[in-house]
Amino acid sequence: MNPWVLLDEAEVPGDGGKMKLYQRAFEFSISVKNDELMNSRMHGSEDALAELACKHVADRPTPRVLIGGLGMGFTLRAALEHLGANAEVVVAELVPAVVKWNQSHLADLAERPLEDSRVEVRVSDVGLVIKEQTEAYDAIMLDVDNGPDGLTHEGNDRLYSRGGLNAAKAALKPGGMLGVWSAEPDPAFTKRLRGAGFKIKEVTVRARGKRGGRRHTIWLAEKKA
Template sequence: MIPRETIATARIPGGETLTLVCHGTDHVVMLGRDELMGTRMAFSEQQLAELTLDRLETPSPRVLIGGYGMGFTLRAALARLGPTGHVTVAEIVPEILDWARGPLAELTGNSLEDSRATIELCDVAALIDDAVDGTSPPYDAILLDVDNGPDGIVRTGNERLYTRTGIARARDALAPGGLLAVWSAAPDPKFSRRLKDAGLDVEERTVRARPNNKGPRHTIWFARRV
């Protein structure tokens, strides 16, 4: 059996410790004993971006991604975006970006230097608030993958994103016809209801963790502002 090797750790503000480990040729980000993400099962995180952008009609979308993680969603968005769109990524743990430029540099490629991408070291809720308050323009899509689902498992401060108030703020940060897309490791009927109660047109999609139709089934909600 190939042992896991710890490469680095990082403290989440207001949360627990993340650990970057390698297991043979694979890399995994752990939260305690739980796997948050890994290079072997990244397909659903890529689908979060691809399926969202496929549903947008604007040729130059303005996209907000909550959480950089291992960059799967960002890279998929850049590949789908076209030359005039823009993606802003909110990442609250600075060491995550150090890992992206260090031990995960081969995986990262040139995505962090892409002129269509901006990385903000902040809470994604702050950027949502800026759009609601008119400090910044509205987004055509907001993609959330900051937890394992619609709860604050990674950081208790994230819980506000999934409340009725948080959903309403995200809705109001969207341009008309814009999409709020939320990744989850499992279904959550109560969250689906909260999205609908916010007046959003909701589509729930199940995707596999691996592109060969294997691995765990994950859930993505696409909630459109009508």
């Protein structure tokens, strides 16, 4: 078997530890503190996050969506495929190196989505971007860390708190959709979404699309019009 090769590493802002990019043959992996955050062979659930959230708003004249977490670009690519030519997609990525990797080592995995003219990249905490404007986005997708209960970076906790959910709700336009990805189910988070006043649907999807037994969870939380 081919060994993993370390391609690059970078510090996560806010004492989040080292983020490392590995390659093994045609497979890539990103980890933090020895926990794998993402693998290029398993992006079916990331694709589903974008598809489910964007389908809800794709028929709007000029949909504007926010993606929290660039990852390997799969969520962004799927969003672009399900939105029209007049869409605007803002991507907030906390770690500058992840943007760099998506422009180099990882660029071809998702067919170079950063080169699409509809995309704006913000090297920033998505929580701060969410709080910049009210009723600014038709959809917000959070693909940050390993989900509400799988944190490798403690600063992400506020995204999934009641305050974080209230901020996301304020940033959505009426009838807008908040989509949240998670490696595992989380009944407490489901309860917080309901408590924040969202109309929610919890979906279980395959990590590798149509293959494999591993499952991930997606919450679709609609802001009432």
